[in-house]
Amino acid sequence: MIPAGCPSAGSAHPLGLHAAHRYGCQVGVTRRAVLARAGLSAGALALGGSVRAVAAETSRIPYHGRYQGGVTTPQQARLLFQTFDATARSPHELRALLRAWTDAARVMCDGEPLAGSASRNRAPADTGEALGLAASRLTVTFGFGPSLFDGRYGVRARRPEALIDLPAFRGDRLDPVRCGGDLAVQVCADDPQVALHAVRNLARIARHLGAARPRWSQAGFAKTPGSSTADETGRNLLGFKDGTNNLSTADTGKMDGNVWVGDEDGPAWMRDGSYLVVRRVRARIERWDESDLDEQEDVFGRRKLSGAPFGGTSEFDPVDPAKLPRNAHIALANPRRAGSEAERILRRGYNYADGLLPDGHLDAGLFFAAFQRDPRRQFVPIQRRLAAHDRLNEYIVHTGSAIFAVPPGVRRGGYVGETLFAA
């Protein structure tokens, strides 16, 4: 917090340690401090307890932990996903990037601005657009793509077998500029400006280090706090509730069984990690919107308003595969037969809307994202079935695809991926 009357509050640069020291102020001007001041009238600089500061703190998700955040974290309202091509010239430079990213992620998840060697004639360490904003439940989740293990960084032998190159699926129309990446960061927050700030500053750090270059990005949106009840299932852009039968993150047995990499899975460096598959699934919105309600419900195997499965009367009624239309989406996604439980994935996708295509149609749909313990026996068999038979295929097209190993969480003083490079 800045002491009352500290000139840095009014006119000096607060974003770096040096600048704060320069004015004899306490170091570490924080977004919370700015928030606290925000309730004061112009010119008044006295600080005190503040409801906003409290609100800001309750919206913080600590960065450190056994697992990375953003996997079992309750879904935030906004996503900004970005991948990078690694340009580091050595394992050492790559580790330096991961250390710097870790430090920045920790600070940003705490709702603080980045601090660095700033002075008035240097660029600010933090880009500033999140000053005054709460932490907004920011999570920053890093992943490593298969191409990171190509030999440049001395980890070829440590590539997990589960980190496969995804096979081609029937009907794929993948755009190469929306696929792959050596590195990925999934940034989620309730405020899009907080999410953008995080990605922008991570990209800036990578640029400064010459260690990685942005490859592609995808923004998305899920339920907005206050717009519906917290426990109501959100709807996708086809108008159906989406996620009714998703794994419960509160079910630690399922998380251990289906999401987190266990001891027996190997490699050891991935213990407590997971595998993330993302697919950009464009919906043929205009075609869908002209299909009749019978057709729409047959496609999913659920009722549009209630979300009830065919044969049921409300959303969470058990699904009876025998009652479902042939090749209905939910019948193929989860056939509910021997082995189906082990296949289930933790979906954490976001709706997206990227404006108009040249033909005036919406470029909108679902940015599918799913965490799992082993894509070879989870995403791949599911998607093979869907690609071959899903009635929904008439209305969607997969335009982007990537897979990442999501390493375990970071201990204090450590860095993301440390287990890989220390292995």
Next chain:
Amino acid sequence: MIPAGCPSAGSAHPLGLHAAHRYGCQVGVTRRAVLARAGLSAGALALGGSVRAVAAETSRIPYHGRYQGGVTTPQQARLLFQTFDATARSPHELRALLRAWTDAARVMCDGEPLAGSASRNRAPADTGEALGLAASRLTVTFGFGPSLFDGRYGVRARRPEALIDLPAFRGDRLDPVRCGGDLAVQVCADDPQVALHAVRNLARIARHLGAARPRWSQAGFAKTPGSSTADETGRNLLGFKDGTNNLSTADTGKMDGNVWVGDEDGPAWMRDGSYLVVRRVRARIERWDESDLDEQEDVFGRRKLSGAPFGGTSEFDPVDPAKLPRNAHIALANPRRAGSEAERILRRGYNYADGLLPDGHLDAGLFFAAFQRDPRRQFVPIQRRLAAHDRLNEYIVHTGSAIFAVPPGVRRGGYVGETLFAA
């Protein structure tokens, strides 16, 4: 509200009058009703008073009024702006579109799904993705571009003189696919899914009528409720507070003087309307982020953290032009000399982030939007000064541009633009 036990709540199509009638239910299943049900356990269909329903109602901004909403309405968190090329073959067809758009806007601003001639073997009247969501302070603001007055629709003589073709400004790098439009709709809401739903359904109506085709669209974001204090000035993506000296919408004198078209302005059909200028202003984010703090503050003429003008100590201190750096942005935007007050515009822009450019840089910046009484003596002279001298020009580039006449608000039973076609 659906009576308890009405089968349409569980399994039937609720989106149209016919379907509801078919089950003997009260017509008009509403997003509020769905919200009310959302708090109930699966299978329970009884309805009662609901906190969610109340919350939903408080987030409604009635569509009808003397002025269109979305001008002096307190800014919502999200924008989706879309323009259209008119394809109607006659004034009659165009009026039919405006009537249908008006009806849909009214219903959606009330937080209701669109109703129509729906049955199970017809496409639902409402696309459904906003079911269960609050009205989210949705506003739908329609505008007419200069090209609508080209003679196709019998209103050439009624084109307002103030609805100029914007001149070229120095430094413009306008992309034709982000410019112009016969018709525009500015949709604002606190929930991006509610905004998308509105635009999508308006576009669908236009498609059904064969009356208009989407031309370009732009999404944007402003302050997220709960992420900062309501009265704190939001920051643009350059990290500066943006809007400190904006007109106050509570100042009815200024609204009458600078925003709303008055009796003396002509044409009569625009009385209580306004003129909207939009500019897509891409920021050269990466260049800006490497500029030092002195440079950044000199560019704006304000301090980055506090927002105080040079020579002041806090954000709302009066601006002293003599203290500002030469050609600072705020000095040129508002020179604070004779005539400056009459020039001032009501800005209602949104930050935008549209992913990555081919070079890996952010395609992000400000979607500038400003309402005014006469662009000839407001936006144009301001932008001429900025284009010629603004220090900010090194860091921004205008990539899209359009101007629209925003007709007055709609009386009950009327339609938007009625004063134009009845003139």
